[in-house]
Amino acid sequence: xxxQLPQFLSTKEAETRTGLRGLAKRRCTGDNSPxxxxxxxxxxxxRDVLDAWMREHTFRSTSEHSAKAAMAEAAATAGAQ
Numbered sequence: 374x375x376x377q378l379p380q381f382l383s384t385k386e387a388e389t390r391t392g393l394r395g396l397a398k399r400r401c402t403g404d405n406s407p408x409x410x411x412x413x414x415x416x417x418x419x420r421d422v423l424d425a426w427m428r429e430h431t432f433r434s435t436s437e438h439s440a441k442a443a444m445a446e447a448a449a450t451a452g453a454q
Contacts, residue, residue, distance in 0.1 A: 380420055381410070387418040391427060405430075 384396050391407070393399075399406035400416070407426040410417050 381417040382420055382423065384416055384418070387423055390420075390423060 382390060387407070387409075388394055388396050393407075396406065396409075396418075397416075398404075400409060407418060408422050410419060
């Protein structure tokens with residue numbers, strides 16, 4: 374059976390799919406925003422990319438989240454040097 378869902382989602386649809394609010398503000402601040410596509414003045418989210426982003430942000434415990442965040446910060450610091 375072919376997938377009947379649209380490939381690209383509006384900001385509102387992406388917020389509904391992820392349960393997140395304020396994606397427009399997150400895009401402006403860079404505050405842990407999922408990847409998006411700008412088409413002229415319109416912003417859309419690729420459904421598959423959004424789902425992958427959600428899987429990357431899945432943790433079993435707060436310590437697992439803290440360890441991953443520390444590794445990402447260390448990598449960013451090393452890359453800036």
